[in-house]
Amino acid sequence: MKPTRLVLQDAVVSLLARPGGAFLTALGATIGVTALVAVVGLTTTASAQITKRFDSAAATHITVELQKDKVDVTEDPASWDAYRNVQHLNGVKAATAVAKVEVPVTVATIEVLDPVAPAESEISVISATEHFLEAENLTISQGRMFDAGHDDRGEAVVLVGQELASRLGIISIERNGIIFLNDRTFRVLGIFDAEGAPSEYLSSVVMPSGIARGAFGVNGPREVRIRTFPGAARTIANQAPVAIKPEAPESLSVDYSAEPEALRDQIGDDTESLLIIVGVVCLLAGAVGIANSMLVSVMERTNEIGLRRAIGARRAHVVTQFMAESSALGALGGLMGSSLGAIVIVIGSAIQGWAPTADPLLFVAGVVLGAVTGLFAGIYPAWRATRIEPADALRAN
Amino acid sequence: MRLGRAVPPSAAPKALEQSSALIQLRKVCKNYVGPPSVQALVDIDFEVRSGEYISIVGPSGSGKSSLLNVLGLLDVPTSGQYLFNGTETAVLSDKERTEFRSRNLGFIFQAFHLVRYRTVLENVALPLMYQGIPWKARMEAARSKLEIVGLSHRYEALPTRLSGGELQRAAIARALVSEPPLLLCDEPTGNLDAANSRAILESIDALVENGQTVMMITHDREVAERASRTIAIQDGRLARDTGAIL
Numbered sequence: 001m002k003p004t005r006l007v008l009q010d011a012v013v014s015l016l017a018r019p020g021g022a023f024l025t026a027l028g029a030t031i032g033v034t035a036l037v038a039v040v041g042l043t044t045t046a047s048a049q050i051t052k053r054f055d056s057a058a059a060t061h062i063t064v065e066l067q068k069d070k071v072d073v074t075e076d077p078a079s080w081d082a083y084r085n086v087q088h089l090n091g092v093k094a095a096t097a098v099a100k101v102e103v104p105v106t107v108a109t110i111e112v113l114d115p116v117a118p119a120e121s122e123i124s125v126i127s128a129t130e131h132f133l134e135a136e137n138l139t140i141s142q143g144r145m146f147d148a149g150h151d152d153r154g155e156a157v158v159l160v161g162q163e164l165a166s167r168l169g170i171i172s173i174e175r176n177g178i179i180f181l182n183d184r185t186f187r188v189l190g191i192f193d194a195e196g197a198p199s200e201y202l203s204s205v206v207m208p209s210g211i212a213r214g215a216f217g218v219n220g221p222r223e224v225r226i227r228t229f230p231g232a233a234r235t236i237a238n239q240a241p242v243a244i245k246p247e248a249p250e251s252l253s254v255d256y257s258a259e260p261e262a263l264r265d266q267i268g269d270d271t272e273s274l275l276i277i278v279g280v281v282c283l284l285a286g287a288v289g290i291a292n293s294m295l296v297s298v299m300e301r302t303n304e305i306g307l308r309r310a311i312g313a314r315r316a317h318v319v320t321q322f323m324a325e326s327s328a329l330g331a332l333g334g335l336m337g338s339s340l341g342a343i344v345i346v347i348g349s350a351i352q353g354w355a356p357t358a359d360p361l362l363f364v365a366g367v368v369l370g371a372v373t374g375l376f377a378g379i380y381p382a383w384r385a386t387r388i389e390p391a392d393a394l395r396a397n
Numbered sequence: 398m399r400l401g402r403a404v405p406p407s408a409a410p411k412a413l414e415q416s417s418a419l420i421q422l423r424k425v426c427k428n429y430v431g432p433p434s435v436q437a438l439v440d441i442d443f444e445v446r447s448g449e450y451i452s453i454v455g456p457s458g459s460g461k462s463s464l465l466n467v468l469g470l471l472d473v474p475t476s477g478q479y480l481f482n483g484t485e486t487a488v489l490s491d492k493e494r495t496e497f498r499s500r501n502l503g504f505i506f507q508a509f510h511l512v513r514y515r516t517v518l519e520n521v522a523l524p525l526m527y528q529g530i531p532w533k534a535r536m537e538a539a540r541s542k543l544e545i546v547g548l549s550h551r552y553e554a555l556p557t558r559l560s561g562g563e564l565q566r567a568a569i570a571r572a573l574v575s576e577p578p579l580l581l582c583d584e585p586t587g588n589l590d591a592a593n594s595r596a597i598l599e600s601i602d603a604l605v606e607n608g609q610t611v612m613m614i615t616h617d618r619e620v621a622e623r624a625s626r627t628i629a630i631q632d633g634r635l636a637r638d639t640g641a642i643l
Contacts, residue, residue: 003529017514307510312499312527314492391471
């Protein structure tokens, strides 16, 4: 059997024979790897948070204006279906065709002999297709949304914004769900509210295009409003005009806020650079810790090294022994450091209220890095050990 | 079973001449470059036959340790020839010298030099590891040597749990485990009380009776007188050799 293999086994046995010393030496690597894993893990978690924040702030709304001065889409009733082609584009959450009723519209509730009943007032009326609420990030707080059937049949139904409903005293659509627009009766099908940010529509009435055409002469939509998934806005903005009007996409103007991708990428790069610098510093600290401990170990074991050389250990055996011990200690430190690092990530994330995000390979890498760090840290102490002459070492004791 | 007794075949072509002597020193000098420069050994000439029991005596600083280092291949002579079983040792590389030492020389030190965190059995088996002998065979060989020195009941003890006498007996077992042709002892009783010293010397006497060649440095006249031959070193020179081969 090759002596080198036996020396490797002996190195492990030697470490196990003095667990206290091995543990203390491994602490150098433990601290380094703990810091590295924790920094990488927390930075990854923070990056995920940054991405999440950017995604939430990213543009998800697109407005395609159907310019009637170039192409008179308003005369084409089928253009109310323009949004349907957009609806099927990959990345679109919802799309709707909308038009504002241009004629003045006054609203009133049921005529009762009530002195405190609200007076008639002029309001904004929107004509829209079925996915209006989803496209505008609105939700139904009472009742239901109208559908294609209401539209096709031209039913006199409306949705009322939450603010307008409050102003009109519509507490329950079951009890007083009727309003009058320019003296025409409409059934309030539902009341909608904003899901996130306040919406301009909360003081408006929204009705299906079918009744809007018949009652107020709205022949076609003015805009297609699109809500996309985060990150898809730019692509959809390019595709939507073609989907809506393939024969003349240039006639449509698209409006959307540019995504802050460049800023996000810059912050990502900065975070990565920080991670690399901190990681390298941590590893160096760990390597110095192991190298220092191993050097002390070499000095403490001068006598043992001399003895081993005297009884048959070649310089290569001494190098193998110390490098193997150093690597094993590094791996042990890496294992402990990865475990502690994981705990730090979980605790740190919990304190910040973040979801801990770390690649499982990070922990495997921590062990491997520990071993590699130990290996490199052991080079100088091992070289020092080979310089020990047995005669000098044995005489010294 | 004798382990590692033979001189490595690779060393055979280096033999200058065949001799019945186990070792031959011819005009061996050892200088240490200073400052101050020291002539530790000057023209040392002697031969040792197999089975001899030789004590090396001399005042402190006379060159005894330098001579033991040269004999033990722990140091290289500045000039002169040192032949071991006919092999010229000066031409051996560091690696060859280490292997040669491992198979042909056993050491017993005044300070015992046992690895403190390994058991007695593991300490005794240690030299065989560097000869590539598997664990089981190493342990068997170590057990047999520990039985010879009367330590069969302390296999698993750590050196820190042993008395001085037991430590030195373990060191003797380790020196014998490779069954080397030559045993070099450096003040083996220097750290022991009278009773333990006597026991150790009796152990060495027993080895000699079984044909073991032993060379022992000592300050103690009584210890030196147990040997069949005494070599006295004075100022690095061979002052007296009571059994020189003519």
